Ligand code: SAM
């Protein structure tokens with residue numbers, strides 16, 4: 073396994089002829105995974121809107137005038153109902169998201185209770201609650217949390233154009249605290265925010281230089297939400313997105329690469345190319361956090377056409393690891 077990828081090397085991967093890139097991605101994928109299995113995670117926004125941060129892509133920031141209203145933390149019973157439904161539909165992981173800068177006070181204690189109950193249902197638990205200090209990471213671990221999602225979103229250079237209320241370093245510190253407690257890291261970014269290929273390569277380099285690599289790498293296509301500063305950005309070329317997935321697969325061969333936000337507007341053929349490029353995880357269920365997602369029945373139909381099976385609960389330690 074390599075942890076010394078340079079931005080130049082990664083840019084060279086982005087520049088490969090498409091068929092060569094896909095071939096390399098398939099080789100890495102097949103050496104580490106069953107190429108016909110995809111892991112299913114279901115998301116729930118347990119605390120929506122009213123966020124003090126200024127992430128320019130995000131409909132939940134209180135600074136932008138979007139249709140998202142600020143809501144209170146959901147009641148535990150409602151969250152458990154959603155977790156049970158996700159399990160019944162076949163998801164192996166339940167991810168709870170909160171529009172917070174960081175967790176605080178009684179609300180954090182309530183989230184810890186939710187995590188304990190999801191674990192009692194025999195599902196993997198993931199949360200994304202903003203920045204964490206060491207003590208908060210420990211509390212999450214003690215509650216049984218398996219994964220913590222905290223994205224880098226882009227490379228350190230382009231980051232300054234996207235968010236001003238927290239630094240890249242803050243993000244890396246949170247990831248360090250998650251790792252120190254032995255939780256699995258879910259960390260990726262967004263493509264289609266007007267960044268250049270070198271920024272995409274810079275983001276992948278940040279992820280692929282982590283040792284160990286994040287176990288889960290969500291690659292989101294920007295969802296352009298009305299009212300956010302990014303509402304009128306130009307559409308990303310689909311091939312640029314597929315290439316990003318392939319490069320993530322090659323550089324982080326034993327990580328789950330998730331075809332994340334943006335699937336709702338992708339054709340079946342586009343999604344299939346993403347799977348061919350090495351994506352082996354999706355968000356499953358009709359909603360992401362505040363925006364729509366492909367219907368579960370449509371996903372099942374596509375899986376049937378492609379001969380893809382949902383992955384049973386993954387056991388990272390038993391994965392074969394082969395160099396790219
Ligand atoms: N507030 C917490 C945080 O920022 O860490 C957790 C929730 S936040 C919504 C989780 C991630 O969702 C962001 O880091 C970003 O990568 C992704 N995201 C948010 N809005 C998006 C959009 N419009 N399109 C694509 N991805 C988006």
Ligand code: DTB
Pocket residue numbers: 115131169200221223260261290291292295332333360361362363364
């Ligand atoms: C991630 O990388 N993508 C998810 C999850 N982690 C939390 C969120 C996507 C959000 C898309 C916009 C929305 O629904 O609000």
Ligand code: SF4
Pocket residue numbers: 123124125126127130131132133170171172173202
């Ligand atoms: Fe808040 Fe997270 Fe949205 Fe940023 S991405 S505005 S921190 S909810």
